[in-house]
Amino acid sequence: MSKLLVDLLNKKFPTAVLETHSLYGDETVVVEASAWKEVARFLRESPQANMDMLTDLTAVDFPDRDPRFEIVAHFYSLAKGHRLRLKTRVGDPEGEDVEVDSITDFWASANWLEREAYDLFGVIFIGHPDLRRILMYPEFEGHPLRKDYPADRIQPLIAYRDVPNIEKIAPFSVDEGMSFGRQTHSHPKKDSDDSRVN
Amino acid sequence: MGELKQSSTQIIEPGGAEGAGFATTRLEAVLAWAQKYSLFMYPFVTACCGMEFMSVSSPRYDFSRFGSEAPRFSPRQSDLLWVVGTITQRQAPILKRIYEQMAEPKWVLAFGTCASCGGFYDNYACVAGVDKVIPCDVYVPGCPPRPEAVLDGLMLLQDKIQTGNRTPAIVKPRQDPAVEQHTGLVQLRKSRTSIV
Numbered sequence: 001m002s003k004l005l006v007d008l009l010n011k012k013f014p015t016a017v018l019e020t021h022s023l024y025g026d027e028t029v030v031v032e033a034s035a036w037k038e039v040a041r042f043l044r045e046s047p048q049a050n051m052d053m054l055t056d057l058t059a060v061d062f063p064d065r066d067p068r069f070e071i072v073a074h075f076y077s078l079a080k081g082h083r084l085r086l087k088t089r090v091g092d093p094e095g096e097d098v099e100v101d102s103i104t105d106f107w108a109s110a111n112w113l114e115r116e117a118y119d120l121f122g123v124i125f126i127g128h129p130d131l132r133r134i135l136m137y138p139e140f141e142g143h144p145l146r147k148d149y150p151a152d153r154i155q156p157l158i159a160y161r162d163v164p165n166i167e168k169i170a171p172f173s174v175d176e177g178m179s180f181g182r183q184t185h186s187h188p189k190k191d192s193d194d195s196r197v198n
Numbered sequence: 199m200g201e202l203k204q205s206s207t208q209i210i211e212p213g214g215a216e217g218a219g220f221a222t223t224r225l226e227a228v229l230a231w232a233q234k235y236s237l238f239m240y241p242f243v244t245a246c247c248g249m250e251f252m253s254v255s256s257p258r259y260d261f262s263r264f265g266s267e268a269p270r271f272s273p274r275q276s277d278l279l280w281v282v283g284t285i286t287q288r289q290a291p292i293l294k295r296i297y298e299q300m301a302e303p304k305w306v307l308a309f310g311t312c313a314s315c316g317g318f319y320d321n322y323a324c325v326a327g328v329d330k331v332i333p334c335d336v337y338v339p340g341c342p343p344r345p346e347a348v349l350d351g352l353m354l355l356q357d358k359i360q361t362g363n364r365t366p367a368i369v370k371p372r373q374d375p376a377v378e379q380h381t382g383l384v385q386l387r388k389s390r391t392s393i394v
Contacts, residue, residue, distance in 0.1 A: 136323070137288050144322040154322055158291045160330045 003027060005084055008048055013039060018089075028085040036071070036088045037101035037127075043075055043084065044106040051075035051084065054107035057114060059121040063147040067091050069098055069123060095122065095146060102128040120145040226362065233277065233303065234356035235265035240276035242296060245283025247310040250342035259345040264352050273299040278355070281334075284312040285325045297332040305355060306334045309348065311341045314368075329366070337368045346372060 006020045006027050016035030021028040031039050043051040055074040062068060067089040075084045091098035102125035104110045114125040115134040122143035125131060133140065137157060142149050243251060254261055255269075270276045273296045285293055297306065308328050311317035314337040316326030328334055335358060338351035351369045358367065 149322070151321075154287065156290065156325070156330075157287050158294060158331065161333070 005049055005082060008046075009039065009042075012042060025083075026085070027083070028087060030087045030089070033067075033071075033088045033090045033100050037103060037105075039086065040073070040103040040106055043086070049084075050077045050079050052078050054103075054109050054113070055083075057103075057110055057117065059117045059123050061121060061145065061147045063093070065089075066093050068093050068095065069121060071100055071117070071123060073103070090123070095148065098122055099124045099126055101126050104128055119143070122146060227360075230360045230362060234359040237264075237266040237278040237305070237355075238268050238270045238276045239266050239278040239280055240271070240273050240296065240300070241269055241280045241282060242293060243280075243282040244285060244289060245310075245312060247282045247312070247342045250345070250348070251280065251282045251309060254345040254348045259349065261349060261352055264349070264356065266352065273297070274301060276300055277304055279304065279306045279332075280309050281306065281313040281328045282309040284317075284319055285328055285331070286323050287325060288323075290325050290331045293328065294331050305336075305359065306332055307336045307338065307351060307355060308334050309338050309351075310343055311339055313337075314339055317341060334366055335364065337366065339368065343369075 003022055006022055006029055009029050009031075010017050010020065013031065013035055016032045016039065018030045018032060020030070029039075043049045053076040055076050057071070057073045060070040060072060062070065069089065069091040071088050071090060073086045075086065077083075088100060090100050098121070100123060102110065102114055104114065104125075104127070111129065112134060114123075114128050115130070115132060117123045118125060118128075118131055119133040119135050120143055132138070136144065139157065140155055142153075241248075241251060253259065266278065273279070277300070279297060279300060281293065297304070306328065308314045312319060312324070313328050314334075316324055320326065325331060336351045336355045338347050340347050343351075347369050350372070354367055354369060358364070
């Protein structure tokens with residue numbers, strides 16, 4: 001059914017549509033980044049598309065590609081019951097110039113989704129009313145879901161305790177290397193009837 | 199319920215007076231005995247272990263039996279901080295502040311693998327164990343821990359309170375599958391055909 005939608009977009013934006021993909025009702029359209037907002041407007045406003053729900057909007061990092069990032073939006077039409085996946089590609093291999101138009105004008109739910117994509121991937125959405133981090137804290141540096149973010153880099157908000165060997169605070173007795181549990185505590189031998197603690 | 203089992207405690211029964219008598223003990227032992235059976239707890243529940251916490255506080259397992267009857271949702275009235283669930287870097291300052299607001303004496307129990315060591319949340323967002331931020335007394339491993347393990351942890355904490363031992367401790371499994379291989383790691387239910 002939404003194969004018609006792919007044809008419609010092909011006809012409406014012959015130069016902006018880069019590729020299309022259609023398999024088992026799973027339709028994908030890749031468009032030029034410059035046409036992102038116009039295509040979104042068309043999907044929202046044309047009576048044939050009538051995409052009244054933005055299911056998801058996120059980004060994907062392909063570090064070997066140029067443009068490096070894919071912005072992916074999933075649309076659903078509650079009235080017509082069809083779906084469409086719309087993609088665009090932005091950014092250079094160094095992770096700079098990752099900019100695309102915001103579609104918050106057409107779907108209010110794009111607000112937080114774009115903030116999430118900005119937070120985790122560093123995608124700048126031009127025209128977004130309030131582009132702040134949404135999951136990470138404001139002090140966080142970098143964008144953690146980019147492939148070049150070091151996997152073991154953490155940025156604690158507060159200093160860890162001043163304890164030696166903080167990375168591996170021991171529990172602390174002879175059979176620490178036991179596979180599951182460890183010796184719980186050293187309990188001084190007391191009266192023989194004190195068998196409550198083993 | 200509990201008995202004073204410090205070796206310094208003596209029960210003296212003067213001769214001739216049947217049933218009458220008195221006990222001598224140390225003041226710290228009495229205080230510790232009172233403390234361990236009146237733990238006011240602050241549940242700092244952030245994740246799915248909270249379900250298991252509710253389970254263990256509900257009538258079937260009922261840790262009120264151990265004297266930790268009253269949850270206090272103010273840290274100023276609590277003795278025992280249950281850290282139940284994953285602590286993210288964003289949560290860490292809040293947790294630390296809660297801990298600092300608690301009045302002495304205070305204890306911390308890390309409930310579950312995430313609170314104990316971060317578990318598989320070895321990533322940019324999470325704190326690998328609450329002991330990075332606040333000192334921790336008892337670790338209860340498990341994802342989530344079984345109610346028995348939680349009760350073991352609570353009894354272990356009571357034991358530590360009684361002995362005045364602030365060394366952190368981990369709850370041992372009641373049986374170690376690595377040692378007792380013959381039991382197998384998974385206990386499958388017997389099929390109906392084998393019963394007949």
